[in-house]
Amino acid sequence: MDVDLMMRVYPFFLKAAWVTIQLSILTTILGLACGALGAAARLSRFAFLRFLGAAYVSVIRGTPALIQLFILYFGGPQIGIQLDAFEAGVIGLGVNIGAYMTETIRGSIIAIDKGQREAARTLGLSKVQAFRKVTLPQAFRLMIRPLGVNINALIKGTALVAAISVVELTYTAQRYIGSTYKPFEMFLLSGVLYMIIIYGTGRVITWLDRKARIV
Amino acid sequence: MTEEKHFVEIRHAKKSFGTLEVLKDINLTVERGQIVGIIGSSGSGKSTLLRAINDLDPLSGGEVWLDGVQVNKSLPHRQYEKHINAMRQQVGMVFQHFNLFPHLTVRDNVTMAPKLLKGISNDEAETLAREQLEHVGMLEKIDAFPSQLSGGQKQRVAIARALAMKPKLMLFDEATSALDPELVEEVNQVMKKLAEEHMTMIIVTHEMDFAASVCDRVLFMEKGVVVEEGPPEVIFKNPEKQRTREFLRKHIEGAA
Numbered sequence: 001m002d003v004d005l006m007m008r009v010y011p012f013f014l015k016a017a018w019v020t021i022q023l024s025i026l027t028t029i030l031g032l033a034c035g036a037l038g039a040a041a042r043l044s045r046f047a048f049l050r051f052l053g054a055a056y057v058s059v060i061r062g063t064p065a066l067i068q069l070f071i072l073y074f075g076g077p078q079i080g081i082q083l084d085a086f087e088a089g090v091i092g093l094g095v096n097i098g099a100y101m102t103e104t105i106r107g108s109i110i111a112i113d114k115g116q117r118e119a120a121r122t123l124g125l126s127k128v129q130a131f132r133k134v135t136l137p138q139a140f141r142l143m144i145r146p147l148g149v150n151i152n153a154l155i156k157g158t159a160l161v162a163a164i165s166v167v168e169l170t171y172t173a174q175r176y177i178g179s180t181y182k183p184f185e186m187f188l189l190s191g192v193l194y195m196i197i198i199y200g201t202g203r204v205i206t207w208l209d210r211k212a213r214i215v
Numbered sequence: 216m217t218e219e220k221h222f223v224e225i226r227h228a229k230k231s232f233g234t235l236e237v238l239k240d241i242n243l244t245v246e247r248g249q250i251v252g253i254i255g256s257s258g259s260g261k262s263t264l265l266r267a268i269n270d271l272d273p274l275s276g277g278e279v280w281l282d283g284v285q286v287n288k289s290l291p292h293r294q295y296e297k298h299i300n301a302m303r304q305q306v307g308m309v310f311q312h313f314n315l316f317p318h319l320t321v322r323d324n325v326t327m328a329p330k331l332l333k334g335i336s337n338d339e340a341e342t343l344a345r346e347q348l349e350h351v352g353m354l355e356k357i358d359a360f361p362s363q364l365s366g367g368q369k370q371r372v373a374i375a376r377a378l379a380m381k382p383k384l385m386l387f388d389e390a391t392s393a394l395d396p397e398l399v400e401e402v403n404q405v406m407k408k409l410a411e412e413h414m415t416m417i418i419v420t421h422e423m424d425f426a427a428s429v430c431d432r433v434l435f436m437e438k439g440v441v442v443e444e445g446p447p448e449v450i451f452k453n454p455e456k457q458r459t460r461e462f463l464r465k466h467i468e469g470a471a
Contacts, residue, residue: 119314119373122269123328123380124304126296133327137318214318214360 006185009176016172017193023086023158023168024197027093028151034098035150039105053102060099066160068092073164089161097154104150108143109135141212148205155198169193220283222247222415223268223384229276230263230439237263238274239439245384248413252420252430252447256462260439261419265386268417269306270299281305282383304332307377311389313369315361321348321372322357325379332380347375351405367398371405378409385409387418391425423466427451435459 041053060068072081073088083091112135120130162171173190177183223245230238237260245251253261266272268279270287279286286302289295316324325347326340335343348354351371361369370390377385387406391399403425409416410429420426426433426447433450435443435458443456454460 113314115310115312115314116316118271119308119310119316120328122271122303122306122308123376124300124332125328126300129331133331134316138316141318214362 001188002182002185005180005182006189009180009186010189012176013169013172013189013193016167016169016190017197019086019166019168020155020158020194021197023089023093023161023166024151024155024201026090027097027154027158030090030094031097031101031150031154032147034095035101035105035147038098038102039109042102042106043109057099057102060096065093065096065157066163068096069160069164085161085164085166088164089158089166093154093157093161097150097157100150100153101147104143104146105139108139108146111142112138141209141214144205144209144212148202148209151201151205152198155201156194159194221245221280222249222282223417224280225264225268225277226280227277228264228267228274228279230260230267230272231275237439238267238277241277241439241441243434243441245415245417247415249431250410250416250418250429252418252426252433253436254420254423254426254433254450254462255436255442258438259436261434261436262388264436265388265417265419268384268386269303269308271308300332304328304380305383307374307380307382307385309370309373309377309385309387309390311392313361313366313373313393315369315373315376317361319360320357321353321359321361321364324361324372325376328376329379343379347379348372350378350408351375352401365398366394367401370394370402374402374405374409383415385414385416387416387420389419389421392421421466423451423463435462437462 038053038056041049042057044050044053069088069092072092073083073085076083076088116134116138117130120134121127125133158168159170161168162174165171169190173186176186180186221244223243225241225243228238228241228243229236241260241264243251243264253264255261263272267274268281268286270279274287281302282305284302286299288298290298316327319327322341322344325344329335329343330340344357345354348357351374353368353371353375356364356368356372361372364372390406391402394402399422403422406416406418407429418426418430430447432444433447434441435450435454435456437458443450443454443459449455450459451463454463
């Protein structure tokens with residue numbers, strides 16, 4: 001193993017790791033927004049919105065994320081959507097993970113016992129008040145861990161945007177393999193950095209979960 | 216139809232779940248300060264009837280009146296929501312499984328609704344919480360979370376939570392059925408106290424002794440109809456109907 005080479009190139013990998021982190025953060029934000037909207041649609045009392053939410057989830061989960069990225073980045077210009085690779089990466093991955101987060105959020109909300117809602121309504125709270133004060137605070141606590149699983153998947157999923165030439169960890173490894181012919185060292189280096197990012201994220205999720213736990 | 220006004224009046228209540236008729240033309244009146252018990256086996260419709268009073272299980276037909284206002288009147292969706300929220304503020308409800316809010320302290324369980332709906336200040340809320348918790352003997356647990364309480368304590372807090380809205384009427388849906396036998400008494404004591412304070416109450420219960428001791432009137436329901444209705448002395452000691460006698464006999468055997 002060429003440790004010397006790894007020591008020489010790792011600053012470039014750190015830079016790439018920063019791109020992966022930015023991608024992950026922006027994708028998480030967009031994913032949570034899509035997930036919240038998707039869950040609201042799926043739980044709506046309007047059948048049309050429920051249909052839209054269900055369609056979003058099944059289309060996104062029914063096709064490979066890579067194909068979704070290709071459609072957006074390579075196919076987009078044909079229908080007038082011009083995005084640079086990074087933008088396409090964030091939007092593609094965000095909308096993708098948003099479908100999974102839709103189900104996570106929806107699941108956490110419907111997991112709250114209906115007696116909770118009934119107790120709130122019998123006190124005279126409106127539907128919205130009961131949701132805001134009783135259902136949602138409890139659902140939030142339930143959804144932290146499974147959203148953490150979604151985020152874990154999303155961080156690893158950012159590797160896909162190498163295929164549309166975003167200069168993140170995976171793309172950088174491939175590029176250095178081209179000049180060094182050392183795939184083992186290069187992929188190992190990016191793998192270690194992925195793991196550090198994921199470990200750090202996991203710690204944050206665990207901390208949040210513990211902090212939110214009800215006595 | 217009588218002209219005189221009753222405090223609670225249920226007229227021709229009907230309710231079906233699909234093809235299953237749970238309530239078949241039920242009539243019930245309750246006067247202010249009265250305590251009415253509803254007994255009957257599971258599936259007799261007694262909980263459904265109770266839950267119809269604050270529209271938790273809306274009736275398929277019939278009317279519910281409270282203090283001169285129709286609870287289940289037909290209004291456009293938005294107006295109805297407003298109306299029913301206002302009605303429910305006047306009716307306290309206690310559930311078999313307590314349904315305390317697990318993410319809130321005992322204090323916040325009691326004060327959430329009054330703060331939100333009556334806009335009382337934090338100081339007023341604190342006074343209210345202390346007053347209501349004192350009333351049910353739970354003041355020392357004001358800072359606890361529901362998970363730290365026993366079943367009997369949870370139910371007493373749930374009663375305090377309902378009373379904090381200053382309801383005109385209290386509904387008890389098998390309030391002690393989920394409790395360990397040794398915890399039943401503390402909840403019964405609180406309910407007796409309310410009875411002495413002349414709170415109007417409708418109590419769905421499986422506890423015949425308790426019903427006999429607090430109720431002014433008892434209804435025996437079976438298969439969606441009121442089989443027999445009368446003062447507890449008559450219903451429990453000397454019922455007219457064969458079905459009532461059979462139910463009570465089975466119940467005593469079951470309890471023994």
